[in-house]
Amino acid sequence: MVYKSKWGMAVSAENVVQELNRIAEKNGGILDPQEVVNESRPEDAPLHSLFEWDDAIAAEQYRVVQARFIIRNITVEEDDEPTVRQFVHVDGGYVATRKALDDVDMAEALLKQAKADMNAFIAKYRALKSLHGLISNMENILQETA
DSSP, X not given: OOOOOSSOOSSOHHHHHHHHHHHHHHTTTOOOHHHHHHHHOSTTSTTGGGSOOOHHHHHHHHHHHHHHHHHHTOEEOOTTSOXXXXXXXXXXXXXXXXXXXXXXXXXXXXXXXXXXXXXXXXXXXXXXXXXXXXXXXXXXXXXXXX
């Protein structure tokens, strides 16, 4: 097996997997994020360098995560239209969905992201036989819009 990370990390993906497997095994096969943090606190822990340990910096970064959560969780429902997110992420920030759809470049960026999301969904759930039809439809859509 070859392990890879979507983001560059100071620790190899193989070492990350090895440590995460150790932590999960220690906790009855369940990988709890709080336990990953706890096990990574010692400076010599394999994953220690992947965390921000300065509390002031970490607190500010967490507030940014909270802001993203707030932005992503506001929806809008208009007349007979389906409910959609009020804001979508394009071009390095969030904009109103309607504005993004009315702008050719932003709409194209959204379509590109939708395709990436579909590919991620397919990769994550391909093993579930009950989703075979849905995955097949998604693959057809991806081919049609290529």
